Amino acid sequence: HLSRSDVFAHREDMIFILVMPAVLNRRFEYESSFVSALADYAWALGGQLYLSASRTYSGYDEKLLFRTKQLCEEFNLKMVATGDVFYHIPERRELQDVLTCVREKCRITDAGFRLHANAERFLKPVEEVHRLFKKYPQALLSVYEISEACQFSLDELHYDYPAEINNSGRSPLEELEYLTWKGASAFYGKEVPEKVVNMIHHEMEFVRRMDYANYFLFVEDIVSEARRRGILCQGRGSAANSAVCFCLGITSVNPMKFDLLFERFISSARNEPPDIDVDFEHERREEIIQYIYQKYGRDRAAIVATVTQLHQKGAIRDVGKAMGLSLDTINKLSGSLWEFTDEWFEGARVTESGLNPNDPHLKKVLSLTEQMMGFPRQLGQHTGGFVVTNGKLTDLCPILNARMPGRTNIEWNKDDIDSLGFLKVDVLALGMLTCIRKAFDLCRNHYGKELTLANIPQDDKEVYGMIQLADTLGVFQIESRAQMQMLPRLKPKNFYDLVIEVAIVRPGPIQGDMVHPYLRRRNGEEEVSYPSKELEEILGRTLGVPLFQEQAMKIAIVAAGFTPAEADGLRRSMATFKFKGMVNQWEEKLVNGMVAKGYTVEFAKRIFRQLEGFGS
Incomplete structure (x- = not known):
């Protein structure tokens, strides 16, 4: 919390509005303790301080405004008209009352004076504000004075990468190229394969054009620090599509072994910075977090927030309790909905729950619940999304101390940061x-073996024998019930089979009818065929069935004439539930593009239906 001394110390270029007490004492004056504190603020802040004036129709408006004007004259301050706004239109007063009950943990019938007396705390039109403060023209002038002084746009925020990222004396791009080729030589030897060389050149040109060199250097720094400390770490996600990330040691996906698509990782069409996720040992991750804080300072490094929103079940429970519904009724209502769905209560659904859809009180509960859905519930901490700046974070965004000692949070979520x-x-x-x-x-202790992530045997037959028997309890990625059911059917024999195993037990392949065709082809029960040589190159390792989003992108590029940016748009439409259904907008373009390339309409539509499954 800010202290009075904090306010005084950081008053430069600030405007302060003091919210006045809502009541007067028996002599219809402000309490002497308040006036004494006001004197201190007035002396320290001078013309930067305004006293708020509101008309809430409490019965004391005229007396409060008169006393406020007196204090302004006594301390040479200005009054400013405020609305004490809690909602944008009067009709929202009911919802405000419910939210008050949620906060106070009481029912609406017991809230009493904790609720506002009327519905006047809405955002009033300018004409109405002029009418209300006709006697106090200075209060209106102050509104315009403050609004003119507070001209600001988010476009004015300019992010700069931390200068400490690169201390080599080379430019960031030169340093990135140096480290990348150094890593490539260390892994491949003096003769780096031509395929990898071409990929590195392609990626470096993109990094140069988008000015992302510092980003890669930052990630390389924390990964190198983890390795210096003996902490296991591993890059994950779409960053594995980058040859540069592999050469820097961020990921371990060899570009020579896998057919990677860099645009799956970052694309100029998205106009957003890359996003590299790095896993660290969970017992030692805090060391890396504190390393970042120590290197850059807590005033320049912070963890992104998450904003939890109210969905149907949570909203129904909050509103139901506030409106006095019994626990049984609340359970019936919330139990009839799936969490995070777009479904809503129709009369039939209410009747199925054993309730009367024509009950006015229940109708009001459901109406208020619908209004509350989507409201922010609480501010949380992202699992590990770090933002680091060159200057102070407070110049760019609001921050707060986390509950955990030694951590700072940004009050914005990852979508705000990306924007x-x-x-x-x-x-x-x-x-x-x-x-x-x-x-x-x-x-090491029992057998004298020095194992690392790099030298673990990759093709141990006994291990794969256990996997084929679904003896995988406690084995990361393949320990779920669904995975254990699939393992005896797919019978993985090598690492790539495990990649397919993990990919195939997902909503996309299941909804797109890819699982059974793949299994039949793998077991020799169905012929593997390809309509063209170019698709065989893309789908050969998965027996003609698209199982990965990278394959979907390549099909769009090669067989339908998409640009890499358009293919990434298709991928994004399949990637997350926020874009659920948007994959349909690509159907016409994909089908027409494939037909133009000589594929049949039936085949093109079948491919699209398979890709559409990724949107599930």
């Missing part, structure tokens, strides 16, 4: 990395 183009790196914790570390320690 403003701030650097964000996800410093995540993974328990399985800790398990692997402990397993390495046991192997």
Whole structure:
């Protein structure tokens, strides 16, 4: 919390509006303690301080305004007209009352004076404000004075990468190129394969054009620090599509072994910074977090917030309790809905719950619930999304101290950060990395073997024998019931089979009818065929069935004439529930493009239906 001394120390270029007490004492004056404190503020802040004036129709408006004007004259301050606004239109007063009951943990019938006496705390038109403060023209002039002084646009925020990222004396791009080629030579030797060379050149040109070199250097720095400390770490997600990330040691997906698509990672069409997620041992991740704070300072590094929103079940429970519904009724209502769906109560659904859809009180509850849906519920902390700036964070965004000691949070979420183009790196914790570390320690202590992530045997037949029997309890990624049911059917024999195993037990392949065709082809029960050589190159390893979003993008590019940016748009429409259904807008373009390239309409539509499954 801010103290009075904090306010005085940071008063430069600030405007302060003091919210006046809503009541007077028996002599119809402000309390002497308040007046004494006001004198201190007036002396320290002078013309930067305004006293608020509101008309709330409480019965004391005239007396309050008169006393406020007296204080303005006594301390040479200005009065400013305010609305004490809680909602934008009077009709929202009911919802405000319910929210008050939720906050106070009481029912509407017991709220009493905790609720406002009327519905006047709405955003009034300018004409109405002029009428209300006709006797106090200075209060109106102050409104215009403050609004003119507070001209601001988010476009004025300019993010700069931290200068400490690169201390080599080279430019950021030169340093990135140096580290990348150094890593490539260390892995491949003096003769780096031509395929990798071409990928690095392609990615470096993109990084140069988009000015992302500092971002890669920042991630490389924290990964290198983790390795210096002996902390296991591993890049995850779409960053695995980058040869640069591989050469920097951020990811371990060899570009020579896998057919990668860089545009799956970052694309100029998205106009947003790259997003690299790095997992660290969960017991030692805090060391990396504190390393970032120590290197850049808590005034320049912070973790992004998450804003939890109210959905149907939560809103029904909050409103139901506030409106005095019985717990049984609340349970019936909330139990008849799935969480995070777009469904809503129709009369039939209410009747199915054993309730009367014509009950006025119940109708009011459902109406208020619908209004409350989507409201922010609470501010939380992102699992590890870090933002680091060159200057102070307070110059760019609001911050607060986290509950955990030694941490700072930004009050904006990741979508806000992405929109403003701030650097964000996800410093995540993974328990399985800790398990692997402990397993390495046991192997060294008991068998004298020095194992690392790089030298673990990849093709141990006994291990795959256990996997084929679904003996995978506690094994990361393949321990769920659905995975354990699929393992004996797919019978993985190598690492790529495991990649397919993890990918195939997902809503996309299941909804797109890809699972059974793949299994039949794998077991020799169905012929594997390809309508063209170009699609065979894309789908060969998955037996003609598209199982990965990268394959969907390549099909769109090669077989339908999409640009990489358009293919990324298709991928994004399949990537997250926020865009659910948007994949349909690409159907016409994909089908027409494939037909123009000589594919049949039936085949093109079948491919689209399979890709559409990714939107599930």
